[in-house]
Amino acid sequence: MTQLIELQKRFMAYLTEGQGSINNLVLDDDKLGADTRLGIYRNAYRLRLREAIDNDHEILGLYLGDDLFEEMVAGYTQQHPSHYRSLRQFANQLPTYLATTEPFKNHPIIAEIAAFERLLLDVFDAPEVPRSTLTELQQLAPEQWPNMQLRLHPSVQLFNARWNSVESWQQLRAEQAPEPATEQPDSLWLMWRSIERLSEFRSCEPLEWNSLQLALRGGNFADLCEQAATVMPEQQVGEVMAGQLQEWLSIGIVSQIVIGV
Amino acid sequence: MDRQFLGFGLGLRTNHFQHVLDHQPDIDWFEVISENFMIGGGKPKYYLHQVRERYPMVMHGVSLSLGSTDPLDMDYLRRLKTLAAEVQPRWLSDHLCWTSQGGVNSHDLLPMPYTEEAIEHMAARIRQVQDFLGQQILVENVSSYLSYRDSVMEEWEFLQAVADRADCLILLDINNIYVSARNHGFDPDLYLQGIDPKRVQQFHLAGHSDYGDYVIDTHDHDVPDAVWHLYGKALQRFGAVSTMIERDDNIPSFEELYAELQQAKTIAQQQLPAQDLITNHGAALA
Numbered sequence: 086m087t088q089l090i091e092l093q094k095r096f097m098a099y100l101t102e103g104q105g106s107i108n109n110l111v112l113d114d115d116k117l118g119a120d121t122r123l124g125i126y127r128n129a130y131r132l133r134l135r136e137a138i139d140n141d142h143e144i145l146g147l148y149l150g151d152d153l154f155e156e157m158v159a160g161y162t163q164q165h166p167s168h169y170r171s172l173r174q175f176a177n178q179l180p181t182y183l184a185t186t187e188p189f190k191n192h193p194i195i196a197e198i199a200a201f202e203r204l205l206l207d208v209f210d211a212p213e214v215p216r217s218t219l220t221e222l223q224q225l226a227p228e229q230w231p232n233m234q235l236r237l238h239p240s241v242q243l244f245n246a247r248w249n250s251v252e253s254w255q256q257l258r259a260e261q262a263p264e265p266a267t268e269q270p271d272s273l274w275l276m277w278r279s280i281e282r283l284s285e286f287r288s289c290e291p292l293e294w295n296s297l298q299l300a301l302r303g304g305n306f307a308d309l310c311e312q313a314a315t316v317m318p319e320q321q322v323g324e325v326m327a328g329q330l331q332e333w334l335s336i337g338i339v340s341q342i343v344i345g346v
Numbered sequence: 347m348d349r350q351f352l353g354f355g356l357g358l359r360t361n362h363f364q365h366v367l368d369h370q371p372d373i374d375w376f377e378v379i380s381e382n383f384m385i386g387g388g389k390p391k392y393y394l395h396q397v398r399e400r401y402p403m404v405m406h407g408v409s410l411s412l413g414s415t416d417p418l419d420m421d422y423l424r425r426l427k428t429l430a431a432e433v434q435p436r437w438l439s440d441h442l443c444w445t446s447q448g449g450v451n452s453h454d455l456l457p458m459p460y461t462e463e464a465i466e467h468m469a470a471r472i473r474q475v476q477d478f479l480g481q482q483i484l485v486e487n488v489s490s491y492l493s494y495r496d497s498v499m500e501e502w503e504f505l506q507a508v509a510d511r512a513d514c515l516i517l518l519d520i521n522n523i524y525v526s527a528r529n530h531g532f533d534p535d536l537y538l539q540g541i542d543p544k545r546v547q548q549f550h551l552a553g554h555s556d557y558g559d560y561v562i563d564t565h566d567h568d569v570p571d572a573v574w575h576l577y578g579k580a581l582q583r584f585g586a587v588s589t590m591i592e593r594d595d596n597i598p599s600f601e602e603l604y605a606e607l608q609q610a611k612t613i614a615q616q617q618l619p620a621q622d623l624i625t626n627h628g629a630a631l632a
Contacts, residue, residue, distance in 0.1 A: 086496050089463055090415040093447040093456075100452055112493045116531060117560060122492035125562065126454065133453050167451045170409045170422060171381055175453075210385055213392060282389050 099123065100130045101166045134162045137172040138179065141206060145198050147257045153189075160186060173210070177203065194266040197250035201274075204242045208276050208284045211240035216280060217339040219331060229344050231307035235300045235333070236341035240278035243289075243297060245271065251286070280337040292316060293329060305345055306330070349547060350436060352402055353625035354607050354614075355590040363393040365600045367400075373607070374625055375402040377590055380438070381409055384425045398433055404548070404588075405435040406517075409451070410475065412485065413444035413458045413468050423478050430479065437547065439484035439517045442468070442505055457490035460497035460504040465511060472512035484547050485509065486517035489525040489554075489563030501526060502540035509545045516541065519550035519592070520580055521563065521573050528561045534576055538583045549589040551577060551610060566595035569606060574613060581617040589614070 087095075092110060099107040111119040135158045139146060146154045161182050167175045180203060183189040184196035216238060225233065244251070247270050253263035273294045276286040289297070296309045304312075306326070313322045333339050353374030358366070366376075376397060383394050397403070407426065411419070430438060443455040458464045476482055487505055499507075509516050518541065527534040551574075553567030569577075569591065581587070589610050591603055614623055 086461065086463075087459075089459065089461075089467060092459060092494065092496070093415050093444060096456065097447040097450055097452065100454075101450060110494055110496070112495055114531075117529075119492070121560075125491040125560070126456070129454055130452055137453075167453060168449050169451060170419070172453055210390070212385070213389075282392070 096126075100127055102163075103127060131162065133172070134158070134167065134175060137175045141173075141176050142179070142199060142202050144254050144257045145195070145202055148195065148198055148253065148263065157183070157189065173206070179203070192266060194248040194250050194253065197246055197248050198254055201244055201246070201250055201254055204244055204276055205284055205286075208240045208242055208278050208286075211238075211278060213282075214239060214340045216337045217334055217342050219334045221342055222330065222334060225342070225344070231310075232305050232345040234303060234305045234343040234345055235330070235339050236343060237297070237300060238277060238338050238340045240276075241297070241301075241338050242276040243294065243301075244274040244276060244286075245294075246274065247272070251288075275338075277336070277338045285336070292325075296326070296329060349544075350588065350626050351586045351624075352404075352436060352588040353623075354611050355404075355588065356603055356607060357406075357590060357592045357594075358397060358403075359593070359597050360390070361597055362600045362603075363397070367393070367396050369600075370400060371600065371604060373401065373604070375404065375436070375588070375590075377404045377406050377592070378433070378435075380405045380407040380426055380429060383433075384422075384429055394433070403433055403435050405430060405433060405438045406486075407438065407440040408455070409445055410440040411445040412440055412442070412471050412475070413456075413464065414446050415444075415467070416446055416449065418471055418474060420478075423475065427479055437484055437515070438479065438481070439486055439548065441488050442485045442508065443488045455488040457488065457492065457494075458504065459494040460499045460501060462498070465504060465507045468508050469511035472508070472514050476512070476514065482513070482515055484515045484517040485512075486519055486550065487522050487526075488519075489522040489529075489561075491529050491560065491562075493530060500532065500536070500540065501530075502537045506541055506545070509542075514545075515547040516545045517548040517550065518546055518580065518584075518587075519552065520577050521550065521552040521554055521565070521569070521592075524573050524576055525554050525561045525563045535579060538576075538580055541584075543584045546584045546587055549577070549580060549587050550592045551589060552592045552594075564595060565592055569609070574609065577610065578613050578617055581614055586614065586618055586622040 087110060095107045107123060108119045111122060113119045138158055149157065161179060164182065165178050169175055180196045180200035183199050189195050247268060249264060249267045249269055251274055256263045273289040274286050275289045275297065279285050292313060295312055299309055299312055310322050310326050313326055317325065355375035355377055356373055358376040358378050378394060383390055441455050443457060445452055445455060472483065472485065505516065523534050523537050551569050552565045553569050555562045555564045591606050593603060
């Protein structure tokens with residue numbers, strides 16, 4: 086009798102690699118042979134993983150076309166058996182796979198589109214927490230402003246594209262043919278889930294990008310202003326940064342205003 | 347009988363969240379897939395709490411991998427316990443199967459060999475889970491497409507032995523019994539007769555895809571006549587058992603599922619005396 090652990094090892098090897106000495110563990114009968122019976126499980130395994138990628142990467146699929154999409158699915162599932170409990174995480178390594186594997190790595194925009202779509206998933210299911218409001222800010226005494234730290238909403242993601250990947254994603258989403266891939270370094274995007282629980286994104290200027298990065302690292306408002314003063318006249322800093330903060334509050338990306346000492 | 351009878355429920359699916367909140371349909375209870383809500387928050391969690399405020403709920407897991415030879419995933423169990431503390435479900439369930447080995451997840455409900463070793467292994471793990479959660483759980487029979495040469499008993503004998511040795515309850519999926527009966531050529535009546543009614547706490551009803559030589563459990567079709575027929579026999583054998591329609595794919599409108607659930611109620615009313623169909627909310631079925 087085969088030990089349970091040995092049986093499970095052989096079954097899993099068969100599912101993930103399509104090979105191994107499993108057939109002699111399974112009964113043949115008049116209705117169906119062992120190969121057919123095992124094949125039902127192997128097909129289901131492949132289809133389930135394919136469907137997970139397809140669900141998560143609808144626009145990437147359109148960009149690649151059917152043949153390349155199938156090549157990607159076959160290669161990725163072979164190289165990355167799922168170590169996750171949920172299929173939601175199964176394609177987490179897809180951007181890295183595309184950035185490092187022929188023929189996809191020859192077109193870096195493909196990995197970028199995949200990375201953008203995975204961030205959209207993170208935006209969608211990030212934890213929900215209360216959001217700070219403009220009223221909260223208005224209740225602060227002016228002397229408290231420099232020391233305030235902004236905790237950003239957990240759904241906030243920053244995406245730095247080197248190619249016209251987001252624009253191509255938008256064009257395909259609108260059922261238009263995408264423009265040819267073009268390198269455009271430092272195309273910066275802010276992504277978040279709105280107060281109405283819709284996934285949003287918009288482009289971001291370097292000043293705002295750097296402010297968001299600093300806020301994520303725990304910098305207070307004085308730090309943000311100091312950083313801004315390196316790229317604009319000092320007398321404009323207060324007004325520009327206050328305006329930026331108000332906009333962040335209005336779109337719901339600040340979850341907490343913490344007054345430090 | 348002291349079993350909890352919740353009445354007739356549905357699996358709560360993402361595309362019905364808003365409908366349920368807007369219309370508050372006359373459903374006795376909902377079953378949720380535990381894994382769908384074991385995240386920090388976001389939209390699904392919001393709807394879960396909203397629906398829970400209005401309806402009794404049970405939690406159904408798909409990845410506990412009770413039959414696996416990998417160690418039990420204690421991190422998963424901790425998160426399951428936390429979710430259960432939030433949701434306060436009437437009970438929790440998972441499957442009589444294994445899903446992962448060597449850290450690799452098949453994302454499928456794979457069959458066990460029906461051996462003494464497997465009974466002992468599975469029962470010990472269920473006891474461990476029940477000790478950790480502080481409550482009995484339900485284990486559900488899965489559809490299967492193959493039999494192992496090493497098996498020395500029938501599936502129902504295995505299920506009953508595991509339930510007895512672990513002292514757990516049983517969730518009988520009527521469709522899965524039908525699918526496995528077709529695929530392996532056994533009599534589904536023997537399955538029903540082989541299960542002790544005292545252990546059965548819940549029924550699942552679902553549909554499948556019929557390929558002639560074999561049947562695939564897709565849970566993406568209406569409940570077919572053959573499964574309704576078997577459901578009638580199950581009611582005769584087990585009495586009033588909390589029943590739900592489990593639709594996992596190709597999800598129809600809420601109204602369609604609701605209509606299908608009414609059919610389950612009608613069959614129950616034909617098979618059982620009215621006083622048996624009083625739910626533990628005290629409501630008799632109209």
